[in-house]
Amino acid sequence: MNTFSQGGIHLEKYKVTADIPSKEAGLPEFVSIPVKQHIGTPAKILVKKGDKVKVGTLLADADGIVSADVHSSVSGEVVKVEETEGASGYFENMITIKVEGDEVEPEIDLSSDICSNIPENPQEIIEKIRKAGIVGMGGAGYPTPIKDTLPEGKKIDILIVNGIECEPWLTSDGRLMIEKAEEIVIGAKILNKLFGIQNAIIAIDENKPQAIEIINKITRRYVGVNVRVCKTKYPQGGEKQLIEAITGREVPSGKLPMDAGCLVQNVGTVFAVYEAVMKNKPLYERYVTVSGDMCKTPQTFKVRIGTPIRFLIEQCGGFDNNIAQVVLGGPMMGNSIIHMDAPITKISSGVLLLSNEISHRPEAMDCIRCSKCVDSCPMGLRPYLIGIYTRNHMLDELKDIHAQDCIECGCCAYICPSRIPLLDFCKLAKIELRNKKG
């Protein structure tokens, strides 16, 4: 069984939605689509108030290289193009569309037939990926075309499709793998062709036997795509950990996966690549898990981008005063959100409704030097030391112990029996180191 060599923790999984088939969330009355759902520069807005749009119409064009196109996820009329409150409470530029009917752009192929005649020309593939506005759907939101265009002199020899969902509760990737298995395999083949390699590995963690079985069956028919089962351990789905688990290589400190000859893509991204290349379908919907211990009827949805979070929560039993915290993403790395009318974006993998019992952070006590943070850190860092150095502003020492290599997985803060906010100290250390450099 593949796994990474040091650290990691075993979490309670709570994957209650793992065996429930996903459902169409349906169409809300309004959708608000942010023009920046990725890392980089916001896209340039192409529409104005009063414009009629269809599903798949380009709303905003990528501005520069590090940017991504934004498409309409519904058909209707643009009612507002202005700063609207986002999930964290900050105002972002969004395009609000009033939903009228469900008319789709004509070139999009909505049939569920499997197409497997992959275009020969890599240039054509990358152009289609770019036009679909695909970004990394695992959570970082890095525009995929840049990840897929290798700089001069770099070479990758292995493509890893990340089907590991190590965060508790979330099952959106798991459901996607069960329901769209063949599409994902073809998506991997497309990326194989793009890089001219024959070596794609779909990594799945062992607690998804159904997905493993289905994909295993399909990969027998496709050369160059294989399944590798990984141990259920957090953070197995972290890019660096996964590369080590599958290939035994390490990404050098401060470098990118391609420096280790690897490329890691989330299954959601690979599925979006399939849809973009074979079906001409831009990225306008995604799988989202609504769950958490305060969720009455947890469910994985297929959601149009821009759908208000409240619309999903209402379908899952509604909002309740005992909910202490709403988290967008997983409980280990996700963010608390406050504004329920904010939209689902390309990178939101789940909405969790948490009770006070789960999410309550008790008062921090003194460090008892139990060394659990050191034992659990998947990067081999010493979080207790990062905490001490950050509190005392010892920047040179922080650099010496590689504080900037922290992947912010949260293992240290989860495991700390004294409830010291070690992850916060690591993040602060990174902020301070960055400020010092800049």
Add this chain to the structure above:
Amino acid sequence: MITTLISNVLILGGIALLAALALYFISKKFYVKENPLSEKIEKVLPGANCGACGKAGCQDFAKACASCNREEFADLYCSVGGDETMQKVADLLGFKAVSKTPQTAVLKCNGTCENAPIKLQFDKIISCRLANQISVGQTECPNGCLRLGDCVKVCKFGALKINEQTLIPEVDESKCTACGACVKICPRGLFEIRPKSPDGKRVYVACSNKQKGALARKNCKVACIGCGKCSKICDLIKVENNLSYIPSDVSAEKYGEELVKACPTGAIVMTNNKKEQ
């Protein structure tokens, strides 16, 4: 017995002597020559190592002073020590001292718990800089004070503290040395270094909210709504991004009271230190 004693004394004494000699020669050989002038300058400096002068610390500043010429010296100023210290440094160098108006940090937010009620609860977030990344803040004002006190922690002079009634930080002008550490650390840039005006009066906009009027007012009673009434009183006042800015050269004596009266929300604040004293 007595021979044991004598031999012990001799051996130990010998070791001590050898060690002393070794230390003496090492200290001679590896002596680092420092500019005596810069050492003298360092002695008159406050020694806070705050970095307000733009140098790495007081020693660095002293070195810069010791090796500069007349023109360059005019650019060096220790805001912590103020004119008095700079006079001493200038005397040591034989240059003419630059005089600057003493300055102080000013908080451009008045989001007290009365003006801006808490709408969501922060659960043990340790730093403003982290809170700023993940959330708009307890008052839901995207430009307001986050109330977690990074500035208090960074202040080396004890000039800042969180007022327990209002929950926002307060500047103690008598202790503030205008080193600028709070300006640098505040993730929302709420601090500004402004001159302590000679007449003790100062007028400024205690708000940094760049939202449109209605939105700004939703979260805070004393938000600047960018109405521009103040800019009609004095030409120097500019309204940009729905936020008015009163430069420090607008005389508080002349316009102060008028400006405070004209502001419909009470975002403009005038301080009058003389009266308080």
Add this chain to the structure above:
Amino acid sequence: MLKVSTAPHMFTPQDTKSIMRDVVLALLPAACVGVFNFGLNALIVIISSVASCVMWEYLTVRYLFKKNSTINDFSAIITGLLLAFNLPATIPVWMILVGSFMAIVVGKMAFGGLGKNIFNPALVGRVFLFISFPVQMTMWMKPNWKDFLNTEIQTGATTLGILKHIDASSSATSLTYGNSDLSNIPDYWHMFIGYTGGCIGEVSALALLLGGIYLLHKRVITWHIPFYYLSSVFLITSVMWLITHDIKYDPLTHLLSGGLMLGAIFMATDYATTPMTQKGKIIFALGCGILTVIIRLYSAYPEGVSFAILIMNAFAPLIDKFYYTRVYGTRKK
């Protein structure tokens, strides 16, 4: 009102308090054996040691540090229990007060409290008493299961004391150590279940192992320190025993007698005073094992576990400085 907090949004159920509670629970079987063996005296020693440790902790925190008391984190109770485990049952109560003062105030609070101490507090207290009052600290009661009220107290040497004595009597200076000859060495089974003389808590290897297994199960300790400590002692003595066939090197006796089990499972695994990384812990444990054997066989004292652990405690910061985890991505090609 919704809450906003930084990630992560969930935490392990294990916290400082539950860890301390688990350690107390793990110590209970050994305490029971102690009371069973040495009767009322042992009970008095345990209770007074725990009570005085808690008292000293309360007094220092409340009146010296002027903070809210920290006694509810159970750590003083553990120190009290461990101190009592390291004392003979016949010790007078005032000595326990002095010992617990050394343990809590000097050994722990002087460094800043829980987690900041360099030396294991209970061992500081014990070693202080051991050096200051050698006579009272080496009056070992013979176990008597039927006599709870201690109507007749018999004292004798511990197993290690007897072994030491054999060594000593072969040279010219003979020590007058009770009635010690080879026939008084208990058999392995008695040593294992704890029907033998010694400190209150150290006699029963079985009870201590049970506690250790509980701690491993609850993930309070990792197996590294106990395993490497015990196996290094076992290996070194085995090699010597195989070479000399002398009974004083008998590896099983060394493993089962004296404070080795207690030290390896409960004292050398103390969080605050051991290195932070697994590599460091292994070095720490090996150091403890080697020092224990050296002290047991070649020094004037029959028992060396406390000294060995205290000496290695002093090295823990140094070990932390040189042995740490390798950061991912810094592999040399």
